[in-house]
Amino acid sequence: MLVLALDTATPVVTAGLVDLTADGSWPSVRAARAHDGRKHGELLMPAVLEIVAEAGVTLADVEAVVVGCGPGPFTGLRVGIVSAAALGDALGVPVHGVCSLDAIALAAAGEFPPSERAASPGNLLVTTDARRRETYWAVYDPAGRRLTGPSVEAPVELRERLTELFVGRAVGDAAFAERLGLEIGGPASPPPDGLAAAAAGVLLAGSEPAPLEPLYLRRPDAVEPTGRKRVTA
Structure with missing residues (x-):
């Protein structure tokens, strides 16, 4: 195909x-x-x-x-x-x-044979740039199956939960490496x-496709005006 x-x-x-x-x-x-x-x-x-x-x-x-x-x-x-x-x-x-994020995780997991995945020291974190000093992220098992997420938050908040998420490896946007305290490998996208x-x-x-639903995870910057602005004093 x-x-x-x-x-x-x-x-x-x-x-x-x-x-x-x-x-x-x-x-x-x-x-x-x-x-x-x-x-x-x-x-x-x-x-x-x-x-x-x-x-x-x-x-x-x-x-x-x-x-x-x-x-x-x-x-x-x-x-x-x-x-x-x-x-x-x-x-x-x-x-x-x-x-x-699933696509990044599966590509990262596919780089390692099953025997090495089984010996992985922890879960896989995928992180990408959400702008506004935040990151999109999700956590996967060594085979690339999603365990939690996707979510969006500041790297400093995510860093505090890496231990409870049992993260042993990270891939994605390397710009977050210092803020997360992790070495971040590829693929980045x-x-x-x-x-x-x-x-x-x-x-x-041959399954029927589900509707295409974009994952924004937060509201857009633009908002509807609440009233007309006065142009005279």
Whole structure:
């Protein structure tokens, strides 16, 4: 199954073509682009066209679309979700949303064989930038199964709970390493194979996609005005 994987939940704009096999083995990436920047709207579709050309296929060959639904900031996150929905509708293929942190966790867990995962000293923390001096985070077991989260809070508050969360390893945004008191490895953003792996069960089962629901985890900055401002003294 040829899967188009997209994510705009972080500052990294990700697009990839992934082969998902029926035996459930780890997805293989045919072509991928990861642009580090905040121009999600300008970067995403050119990246999609680039990977299709690089793989020597057409968009009509895509059999499913997977998109990261966050958590992430409002504007960037909606670019990926709306683009995925539009592509799915145009191509007549299912569109599945996944938690972007799940994709990072599965990719990180997939770097280690099962024997090493079993010997892991603790759980896996995934952390990404939520801006406003906060982090989006979730905790996973060594196999990449989510145990708690996703949540958003200040790193200093999360640091106080790392022991009770039994965190032994962290991946994601390395900018939080000092504030969390942890060494943070990669991947820093959701890779295409991790996105496909997060949706592999429903994709291979042919399940109907659930509605695409963005994970904001907090209210937007903009609020409706409560009344008209006086312009005269």
